[in-house]
Each structure stands twice: as structure tokens, then as C-alpha cells.
Amino acid sequence: MIRIYDAANFPNPRRVRLALREKGALDQVEFVPVDVKGGELRTPAMRAMNPDATVPFMKLEDGTVIGRCTPIIEYIDSVFEGPSLTGDTAQERALIHAMNLRVEEGLLNAGADYFHHATAGLGPELETDQVPAWGERQKRRLQDSARYLDGVLDGQAFLVGDKFTMVDITAYVGLNLATALGLLPEEKLEHLERWKASMAARFED
Ligand SMILES: N[C@@H](CCC(=O)N[C@@H](CS)C(=O)NCC(=O)O)C(=O)O
Incomplete structure (x- = not known):
């Protein structure tokens, strides 16, 4: 299953959650909570996975990590059904x-x-x-x-x-x-x- 590392009430994570909602795919990913205020994003282990040190970021089943909302939403838009969020032409x-x-x-x-x-x-x-x-x-x-x-x-x-x-x-x-x-x-x-x-x-x- 695709994993979305995020913090539920932060603005940028919300973008990905709303995109998933539009695609009817909220239940097709696993959310992994990150303690942003506690500095978890800046730990060496997290930085090794996501050098941007921001949420959200996404981990695919093959281990590929993709950060930043727009690339994540472009990916979501391609792999899940439903009206396009990023354009058809x-x-x-x-x-x-x-x-x-x-x-x-x-x-x-x-x-x-x-x-x-x-x-x-x-x-x-x-x-x-x-x-x-x-x-x-x-x-x-x-x-x-x-x-x-x-x-x-x-x-x-x-x-x-x-x-x-x-x-x-x-x-x-x-x-x-x-x-x-x-x-x-x-x-x-x-x-x-x-x-x-x-x-x-x-x-x-
Ligand atoms: N442009 C980035 C922005 C990501 C971002 O700034 N996320 C905030 C949460 S809304 C964050 O992780 N902040 C952590 C920090 O400032 O240390 C994206 O598209 O994902």
C-alpha cells in the first residue's frame, strides 16, 4: 500500500488528503503520522528518507520516496480513478x-x-x-x-x-x-x- 507520511491538520498535508478525497481513494493509502512540532522531520533517519524535511511525503510499495504536494498529487491523479485534477491535455x-x-x-x-x-x-x-x-x-x-x-x-x-x-x-x-x-x-x-x-x-x- 502507498504510505503518506503527514500531520493531519497541517496545510500542505491537507492538500494531499483533499486530492485523495476527490479521487475517492482515502482508504487506499496508509497514513503515517509524523511529529512535526517535535522535530521528527529533522532527525537523521527521516532526512535519509526525505531530504526536504517537510510533510507530506509519499513512500511507494517498492520503497521509492516522493516529496512535495504537486508531484504527489500528480501521481495520485494518474493511479486512481475519477475526474482529472491535473488536466487531460x-x-x-x-x-x-x-x-x-x-x-x-x-x-x-x-x-x-x-x-x-x-x-x-x-x-x-x-x-x-x-x-x-x-x-x-x-x-x-x-x-x-x-x-x-x-x-x-x-x-x-x-x-x-x-x-x-x-x-x-x-x-x-x-x-x-x-x-x-x-x-x-x-x-x-x-x-x-x-x-x-x-x-x-x-x-x-
Ligand atoms: N512546498 C512543499 C511544502 C511542504 C511544507 O512546508 N510542509 C510543512 C507543513 S504544512 C512542513 O513540513 N513544515 C515543517 C517545518 O517547517 O519544519 C510541498 O509542496 O509539500
């Missing part, structure tokens, strides 16, 4: 991948950077190299991204084309993190809010 795949990078960097990673650099983050044992000004700068980037996505969603149900894709997952998780950290712009972003409510209903959140 070369053009769709490229558009979805490009938008996913924009959302990952501009919204989700920006929020994570704020968390790690401008707050106590994972605590003093793990946050040993904080640059608070970088966190604040990433907050501004996140806000610009939220405004941009609000514009994309004006008259659109999903972030790329007319179908649900992995980009909607990345953005939903990023938006939840931004909301939890109080990072969203003060003005009303009505299209983004409407889309977020539709995603929450889809995921029964």
Missing part, C-alpha cells in the same frame, strides 16, 4: 501547473512564511532562523494574491477553466491558513468568499 496540464505555482508561491507559501518568520511559528526549537521583515513582506504578497484571485473568480466557479482542479485545493488550503492567521485584506473580496464557501461545502468543512 498538454495545454490543460501546463495551465493548471502554472496557476498552481502562482497560488502556491503567492498565497500558501506567503502565508507559511509569515507564520514561520513573523510569529512564534513552530516554536523556538525549530524556528532558529527567523527574519520578521520577510514575514511581513510575504503578508503583503499574500494580500496582493488574494486580490488577484478575487478577480480571476469574477464570473468563474473554479480557478482554472470550468472544472475543479488541484489549484482549487491549493488555494482553499492557502486561504484557510490566511484566514486563521488574520492576513486577508480588509476590503471585501466577494468572488473569493463565494468560491471559498462553495469549496467548504464541497469538502464538507
Whole structure:
């Protein structure tokens, strides 16, 4: 069975869980809990398996280890049944991948950077190299991204084309993190809010 090493309530692990949910495959993998806050990812044994020292990562039955959400979701999308999350044609795949990078960097990673650099983050044992000004700068980037996505969603149900894709997952998780950290712009972003409510209903959140 495929093993997914993760920590259930962290944002990036949630991306893979939501992708598996969309594919109806949550029960076809084994989840292995990792103690992120306890520093387990940085132990030599873990680093030998996953040099990125992040969750999620995936171990296939033949022992191959694959890290990072997008490659994991691409794999899941290929091996399990159900509507494509990563595109059917070369053009769709490229558009979805490009938008996913924009959302990952501009919204989700920006929020994570704020968390790690401008707050106590994972605590003093793990946050040993904080640059608070970088966190604040990433907050501004996140806000610009939220405004941009609000514009994309004006008259659109999903972030790329007319179908649900992995980009909607990345953005939903990023938006939840931004909301939890109080990072969203003060003005009303009505299209983004409407889309977020539709995603929450889809995921029964
Ligand atoms: N871009 C990476 C991000 C993974 C990531 O940052 N995961 C966080 C949890 S949401 C983590 O493992 N953090 C551990 C740490 O910061 O030490 C991916 O796609 O998987």
C-alpha cells in the first residue's frame, strides 16, 4: 500500500488528503503520522528518507520516496480513478501547473512564511532562523494574491477553466491558513468568499 507520511491538520498535508478525497481513494493509502512540532522531520533517519524535511511525503510499495504536494498529487491523479485534477491535455496540464505555482508561491507559501518568520511559528526549537521583515513582506504578497484571485473568480466557479482542479485545493488550503492567521485584506473580496464557501461545502468543512 502507498504510505503518506503527514500531520493531519497541517496545510500542505491537507492538500494531499483533499486530492485523495476527490479521487475517492482515502482508504487506499496508509497514513503515517509524523511529529512535526517535535522535530521528527529533522532527525537523521527521516532526512535519509526525505531530504526536504517537510510533510507530506509519499513512500511507494517498492520503497521509492516522493516529496512535495504537486508531484504527489500528480501521481495520485494518474493511479486512481475519477475526474482529472491535473488536466487531460498538454495545454490543460501546463495551465493548471502554472496557476498552481502562482497560488502556491503567492498565497500558501506567503502565508507559511509569515507564520514561520513573523510569529512564534513552530516554536523556538525549530524556528532558529527567523527574519520578521520577510514575514511581513510575504503578508503583503499574500494580500496582493488574494486580490488577484478575487478577480480571476469574477464570473468563474473554479480557478482554472470550468472544472475543479488541484489549484482549487491549493488555494482553499492557502486561504484557510490566511484566514486563521488574520492576513486577508480588509476590503471585501466577494468572488473569493463565494468560491471559498462553495469549496467548504464541497469538502464538507
Ligand atoms: N512546498 C512543499 C511544502 C511542504 C511544507 O512546508 N510542509 C510543512 C507543513 S504544512 C512542513 O513540513 N513544515 C515543517 C517545518 O517547517 O519544519 C510541498 O509542496 O509539500
